[in-house]
Amino acid sequence: MVRIVVDVKLKPEILDPQGRAVLGALGRLGLSGVSDVRQGKQFVLTIDGEVTDEKLAQINHIAETLLSNPVIEDFTVQVQK
Amino acid sequence: MTVDTVGQAKESPVQEQPFKELGLKADEYERIKEILGRRPTSSELAMYSVMWSEHCSYKSSKVHLRQFGEKAPHSDALLVGIGENAGVVDIGHGWAVTFKVESHNHPSYVEPYQGAATGVGGIVRDIISMGARPVAVMDPLRFGDPHNPDTRRVLTGVVSGIGGYGNCLGLPNIGGEIVFDPSYQGNPLVNALCVGTMKHEDIHLAAASGVGNLVILYGARTGGDGIGGVSVLASETFDADGPAKRPSVQVGDPFMEKLLIECTLEVLHSGLVEGIQDLGGAGISCATSELASNGEGGMHVWLDRVLLRDHTLSPEEILMSESQERMCAVVLPDKVEEFLAVCKKWDVEAVVIGEVNASGRLTVDWHGEQIVDVPPRSVAHDGPVYERPYARPEWLDARQSDAPTAQRLARPTTAQDIRETLLRMVAAPNLAAKTWVTSQYDRYVMGNTVLAQPEDSGMIRVDEETGLGVAVSTDCNARFAALDPYRGAQLAFAESYRNVAVTGAVPLAVTNCLNFGSPEDPAVMWQFEQAVTGLADACLDMGTPVTGGNVSFYNQTADVAIHPTPVVGVLGVIDDVNRRTPMAWHEDGELIYLLGDTADELAGSEWAHEIHAHLGGLPPVLDLNKERTLAEILVAGSRDGMLSAAHDVSDGGVAQTLVEMALRADIGARVWVPDNLDAFVFLWSESATRAVVAVPRSEEMRFSAMCEARGFTSTRIGVVDSKIGQEHAVSGQALRIENVYGAEVTLALSDLREASEKTLPALFG
Numbered sequence: 099m100v101r102i103v104v105d106v107k108l109k110p111e112i113l114d115p116q117g118r119a120v121l122g123a124l125g126r127l128g129l130s131g132v133s134d135v136r137q138g139k140q141f142v143l144t145i146d147g148e149v150t151d152e153k154l155a156q157i158n159h160i161a162e163t164l165l166s167n168p169v170i171e172d173f174t175v176q177v178q179k
Numbered sequence: 180m181t182v183d184t185v186g187q188a189k190e191s192p193v194q195e196q197p198f199k200e201l202g203l204k205a206d207e208y209e210r211i212k213e214i215l216g217r218r219p220t221s222s223e224l225a226m227y228s229v230m231w232s233e234h235c236s237y238k239s240s241k242v243h244l245r246q247f248g249e250k251a252p253h254s255d256a257l258l259v260g261i262g263e264n265a266g267v268v269d270i271g272h273g274w275a276v277t278f279k280v281e282s283h284n285h286p287s288y289v290e291p292y293q294g295a296a297t298g299v300g301g302i303v304r305d306i307i308s309m310g311a312r313p314v315a316v317m318d319p320l321r322f323g324d325p326h327n328p329d330t331r332r333v334l335t336g337v338v339s340g341i342g343g344y345g346n347c348l349g350l351p352n353i354g355g356e357i358v359f360d361p362s363y364q365g366n367p368l369v370n371a372l373c374v375g376t377m378k379h380e381d382i383h384l385a386a387a388s389g390v391g392n393l394v395i396l397y398g399a400r401t402g403g404d405g406i407g408g409v410s411v412l413a414s415e416t417f418d419a420d421g422p423a424k425r426p427s428v429q430v431g432d433p434f435m436e437k438l439l440i441e442c443t444l445e446v447l448h449s450g451l452v453e454g455i456q457d458l459g460g461a462g463i464s465c466a467t468s469e470l471a472s473n474g475e476g477g478m479h480v481w482l483d484r485v486l487l488r489d490h491t492l493s494p495e496e497i498l499m500s501e502s503q504e505r506m507c508a509v510v511l512p513d514k515v516e517e518f519l520a521v522c523k524k525w526d527v528e529a530v531v532i533g534e535v536n537a538s539g540r541l542t543v544d545w546h547g548e549q550i551v552d553v554p555p556r557s558v559a560h561d562g563p564v565y566e567r568p569y570a571r572p573e574w575l576d577a578r579q580s581d582a583p584t585a586q587r588l589a590r591p592t593t594a595q596d597i598r599e600t601l602l603r604m605v606a607a608p609n610l611a612a613k614t615w616v617t618s619q620y621d622r623y624v625m626g627n628t629v630l631a632q633p634e635d636s637g638m639i640r641v642d643e644e645t646g647l648g649v650a651v652s653t654d655c656n657a658r659f660a661a662l663d664p665y666r667g668a669q670l671a672f673a674e675s676y677r678n679v680a681v682t683g684a685v686p687l688a689v690t691n692c693l694n695f696g697s698p699e700d701p702a703v704m705w706q707f708e709q710a711v712t713g714l715a716d717a718c719l720d721m722g723t724p725v726t727g728g729n730v731s732f733y734n735q736t737a738d739v740a741i742h743p744t745p746v747v748g749v750l751g752v753i754d755d756v757n758r759r760t761p762m763a764w765h766e767d768g769e770l771i772y773l774l775g776d777t778a779d780e781l782a783g784s785e786w787a788h789e790i791h792a793h794l795g796g797l798p799p800v801l802d803l804n805k806e807r808t809l810a811e812i813l814v815a816g817s818r819d820g821m822l823s824a825a826h827d828v829s830d831g832g833v834a835q836t837l838v839e840m841a842l843r844a845d846i847g848a849r850v851w852v853p854d855n856l857d858a859f860v861f862l863w864s865e866s867a868t869r870a871v872v873a874v875p876r877s878e879e880m881r882f883s884a885m886c887e888a889r890g891f892t893s894t895r896i897g898v899v900d901s902k903i904g905q906e907h908a909v910s911g912q913a914l915r916i917e918n919v920y921g922a923e924v925t926l927a928l929s930d931l932r933e934a935s936e937k938t939l940p941a942l943f944g
Contacts, residue, residue, distance in 0.1 A: 111403040111489055113502070115432035122526070169290045170428055 100149050101178040102157055106166045107138035141165050142178075149177050182494060183221040185549045192218055201228035207563055214557045222543065222550040225495040226464040226558055233732050235461050236562035239698035240730040243708050246715035247725040254724045256687050259382060265305050265375075266726020267382055268688045270752040274641055275379050276649050277311045280319070280372035280692040280748050282731035286405075287369035289428060291336025295369050296344035296431040300503050302373040303348065303436060304457035307443045308506065310383035311375025314627065315639050316345050318355040318371055319653045319692070319746045323364030325608040325942050330359070333367050335943055341371075342619040347433035348440070351628045352620035353637025355653060356746075359608045360788075362657075365736035370692040370729075370746055374651055376641050383447055383455055388474040390537050392453055393515055394467070397522050397529035398439050398505035401463075402488035404429040405501030435504040435527075442525035443506055451518045454509035464498045464558070466507040467533065468541055471555035474509075477538035478555065483546045484532045494545045509535060569704035579662060581795030583781045588791045590859050594922035597858060600790070601926065602934050604863070605838055607789040610831045611938035612842075629756040633839065635678040635827050636751070638759055646755035652678035653749075656830065656865075657742035658783035659798035664706040665713035666798050667783075668745040672717045673806050673867055674829050675749040680810035681825045681870055683760045683817025684751030689718050691728035691747050696740020698732045706743040714745060720803045723749065760817045763844035764824040764873035764899045771848060771897035773833060774809060774886065775869030779860050785831045786863040799867045806868045808891050813870060821882045824873035834862035836871045837897075837914060842932055847904050847912035850897030858919045873899060904928075 108114050117135040124132050143160075145153060157175055166173040198208040201224065211219050211227050219227060233239060251260065258275055259267035265279035283298025299316055306313045318341050323330045345352050355372070405428070446452050454474065456466045463485070471478040482494050492500070510518050515531065522529040541558065543551035581587070591600045604610060613632060622631040629648060630638035636650040654674040660667025672689065679686045691714060696703040718725050734741045753759060764771070781787050782796025816822040824844075828836045841848055852858045874882045886893040904913030904927060912928040 112428070113399070113402055113404065113430040113432060113488065115430075115434065118432070119434070167290070167292075170293065170430065 100145055102143045102145060102149070103176045103178055104141040104143065104157070104161045104165055104173055105138060106141070106171050106173045107136060109170055109172050112170045182545055182548060182550060185220055185552050188218050188220045194218060196221070196224055198224060198228065201225070202232055203228050207231060210563065215553065220550050222495050222498055223553055225499050226468065226551065226553070229461040229464055229499050230468060230558045231562040233698070235465060237730060238563045239565050239567050239704070239732060240707065241564050242566055243711040244730070246711055250715040250719040251724045252719050252722045254722060257724050257726065258379070260724065260726060265309050266688065266690070267309060268726065268750065269379070270641065270647065270649060272642055272645055272647055273378055274647060275377050275382065276374060276641070276750065277306055277309045277377070278372065278374040278651060278690055278748065278750050279305055279727050280370050280653065280690050280746065281305070281729040282692050282694060283369045283371060284366065284694065284731050284734055286429065287337055288333065288365070288367055291333045292340040292343070293428055293430050295337040295340030297429045297503050298369055298371040299341055299344045300431045300433070300436050301459045302371045303350070303440070304459065304506065306373045306375035307440050308383070308455050308457040309375065310381040310447050311377040312444060313350055313373050313375045313440065314625065315351050315353045315374045315637060316372060317353055317637055317651060317653055318369070320356065320370070321358045321360065321363045321368035321744065323359065323367065324361045325359045327364060329364070331943055337367070337369055338616050338619055344431055344433045346621045348437050349624050351622050351624050351631065353622060353628055353631040353639065354651070357613050357616055360657065360742060362742045366734040366741050368694050368734065368741070368744060370694070372651070372653060372690070372748055374639065374649065381448060383452065388535070389453055389511065390476055390535055392509050392511055392535040393531045394470070394478065394480065394533035394535065395508045395510055395515070395518060395529050396463070396485060396505065396532045397442070397508065397527055399432060399435050399502055400486045400488040400528065401492070401497055401500050401505070402502045403492055403496060403500060404503065406496050406499050429501050429503050431503045438525045438527050439504050439506060442522055442527045446508065446518055446521050449521065451514045451521065452508050452510060456507045458505040458507060460501060462498065462500045462502065468555045468558040470507060470509060471541050472559045474535060477536050477540045477542070478533055479536055480533035480543045482532070482543050482550070484530050486528055486530055494550055567698050567704045568701045569708050570701040571705050572702035578795050579797055583787045583793055583796055588787060588793055592920065594919045594924050597862065597919050598924045598926065601834055601924065602930070604786065604789060604831055604834065605931055606934040606938050607785065608938055608942065609785055609789070610835055612935045613939065614936060615939035615944060629759055630682060630761070633843065634762050635681045636684065638682055638684070638753070638756060640756045646757050648753050648756035650679045650682045650684035650751045650753060651748060653746055654678060655744055655746045656783060657744040658788060658794055660706070660710060660745060661742040661794060662783050662796060662798045664709035664743050666801060667743065668710035668713035668747070669717040669801050670798060670867055671745055671747040672714055672749070673801055673803070674827065675747045676721065676723070676806060676810060677827050677868070677870065679749045679751035680813040681760065681827050682753070683758060683814055684753040685814055686723055686749050686751040686810065688750050689723050689725045689747060691725060691745060692731065693728065694731045694734055694741065694744040694746065696733070696735035700740065703740050710743055710745040714747065717803060721807060758817055760813070760822050760825045762824060762826040762840055764840055764846060764848070765844065767899055767901050768876050769823055769873040769899040770876060770879055770895055771850060771899065772872050772874055773869065773894045773896045774812065774872060774891065776866065776892050777856055777861060777864050777869065778866050780864050780866045784863060784865040799865055801867045805891070808889050809868050809870065812886060812889060812891060815885065816872065816882060821874060821878040822872050823875055826871050828869040828871060829865060832863040832865050833871065838931055838935070840871065841912070841914050841928055842935065845912060845928065846899060846901050847914055847928060848897050849900045849903045849915045849917065851917040852919055853894055853896060854918070
């Protein structure tokens with residue numbers, strides 16, 4: 099079994115209301131020193147057998163079509179040993 | 180980063196500029212040079228290109244839209260007419276209402292969730308900039324073929340976007356439409372309507388008067404939203420390693436918008452504001468040039484003071500950014516401190532970005548260098564105006580002569596056929612229950628919703644003491660407009676007018692959202708001209724002025740335009756919402772009447788569309804005098820307690836109306852086909868100016884006498900009967916139709932309900 103981690107983040111130019119809210123909360127809690135917060139989401143996919151190029155291509159396809167919205171989000175795919 | 184200054188523009192008069200990429204025509208570019216007496220700077224070019232776009236300048240529609248003003252009927256109720264952010268109507272007791280509908284079609288196709296969400300946000304800001312508190316929203320939506328997989332992508336995104344944004348704002352969504360037609364496949368229509376209420380003294384207008392007054396930009400920070408088009412300029416001014424591309428998708432933040440609503444209403448009601456303007460399309464370019472040209476003087480802006488989310492933005496991009504949840508206010512210098520304090524209280528960032536002056540020019544500085552120096556009117560109001568050629572398309576004759584006669588389209592001829600057709604029609608995507616969509620919206624938040632989907636109109640209580648309220652409906656059968664745009668627009672108006680009257684409210688004012696194909700196509704332009712003329716004529720005739728609206732062109736894929744879709748919203752007032760007429764009948768023995776005349780009018784009907792995918796013939800005949808009489812009967816019937824229920828007859832004909840009333844009540848009825856009508860025509864014709872009402876037995880004489888006195892046809896077609904199922908071996912409640920080709924049709928309401936309610940979840944759930 100291999101774990102593949104897909105990180106999905108809003109593109110840098112896109113407004114991130116949730117990140118902004120966290121930043122605002124930091125200020126209210128008196129925790130200074132953070133100038134920006136961007137939130138994203140992480141998917142951990144477990145696959146059977148070896149990671150082949152074919153399987154990676156499939157994961158990329160899944161990430162692009164289902165896990166992320168390519169109009170406003172970027173994603174990265176990493177294989178965890 | 181190098182900046183193109185006014186000085187440079189004077190020194191280097193000949194420099195190639197990407198005006199074409201920004202959507203400007205060569206002659207428009209020449210005109211800008213003529214106005215300025217030099218080439219524009221890249222910032223000026225950005226401003227002109229976006230303000231002279233079809234969306235902002237109405238350059239193709241202006242010459243026709245004038246009719247709404249020229250043919251406006253006199254109305255004492257109209258406090259603010261066309262031209263402001265939204266019209267304002269007097270509803271009595273010192274209360275005023277403002278309402279407007281706008282399109283957000285193209286963004287919603289690219290990114291359905293954010294496109295629809297920011298559509299709601301935009302129309303809400305239009306309403307608050309009039310000084311009104313938003314109290315309800317509605318969304319007329321149109322999608323492609325329900326079975327096309329892309330429809331699922333668009334519809335689910337749009338519906339969650341509307342729900343997500345509207346629900347977070349705490350605004351009830353009280354109605355609208357959902358229509359499917361293949362003509363919208365690549366061009367879904369997402370129109371958003373908002374209603375706001377205020378006291379007369381709180382009305383505010385967008386103007387920057389008073390030399391020395393300061394211009395404050397407040398709300399969300401400015402980022403690179405919605406400026407995909409301007410990247411051609413950015414690529415010129417940016418260094419080679421700068422960001423290559425900007426998104427054209429705006430992202431909304433409803434929680435910010437909520438703060439903006441409260442903050443704006445507080446500064447307005449505390450008398451801290453001289454003029455106010457929301458930022459929508461064309462952002463700061465639009466707000467500053469419109470404020471300046473509606474006032475009397477000029478304005479100076481320090482653009483580098485604008486608070487940014489993204490510090491790599493160029494001045495051109497800042498001017499054009501469509502970042503959401505921003506407003507612009509003009510404030511007396513000695514009130515600025517108080518204004519900023521209110522903003523701080525609501526956690527809204529605000530900064531003084533400019534000053535009103537007497538120069539007659541709009542000037543913009545960027546870190547001490549002048550980058551814009553223009554006459555503000557030339558940007559905001561004196562843009563190009565086109566008399567686009569228009570011509571009745573040749574293919575229309577063939578379409579209009581292809582009438583859906585009994586020979587052309589097979590009709591049901593037996594009771595069994597009628598039964599099968601009924602079950603199929605009830606389940607048709609356009610007629611099926613929309614609960615799956617509307618249950619994703621909050622309909623009752625704020626506690627003033629009196630009526631919401633699936634009722635004919637949405638109704639909101641405005642004044643708790645008196646029960647004063649307003650009813651709003653939006654309608655358009657675009658197939659009628661495709662057959663005859665003049666009459667189609669009038670029929671859309673008539674249906675909306677009727678839907679308001681059916682609830683017992685008196686129709687007062689009109690807004691519209693005119694969705695069409697490319698204005699460069701003479702056939703589309705003809706449809707537009709016809710629809711505007713039809714609507715303006717009808718509004719004049721009926722005494723309901725158009726208070727504002729929106730035009731959306733270029734809804735077409737390659738050469739194929741959408742059906743002309745002039746969505747008409749009508750607002751009515753009701754003295755006391757407690758006497759509203761609901762659509763569901765109440766109890767056994769109530770008599771069911773059909774008001775109005777039924778003819779063999781199936782062209783453009785839902786039956787022709789659903790069963791035969793046919794579109795041809797001429798739309799139903801419309802007599803506005805009769806429409807007015809019907810409305811008077813419905814309003815008087817409600818006021819004098821003669822009606823226990825009323826429901827408009829439109830899409831799907833009398834059959835659909837009866838099914839909806841029975842399902843809403845969950846009480847059965849016995850109905851018969853009048854002897855002078857063919858059963859099929861009676862059930863599915865879409866003749867205009869009709870409604871089905873339920874009358875308590877004690878009121879029958881009085882009601883019939885009223886209809887007769889007004890010379891309006893009323894036909895008794897049935898009686899409410901909760902035992903009818905039992906009597907005919909159907910379990911539970913039933914709808915029984917008699918005199919159907921010598922036989923009867925009895926359907927369990929549970930079967931009808933299942934057919935109606937399963938369609939949308941099966942397609943999109």
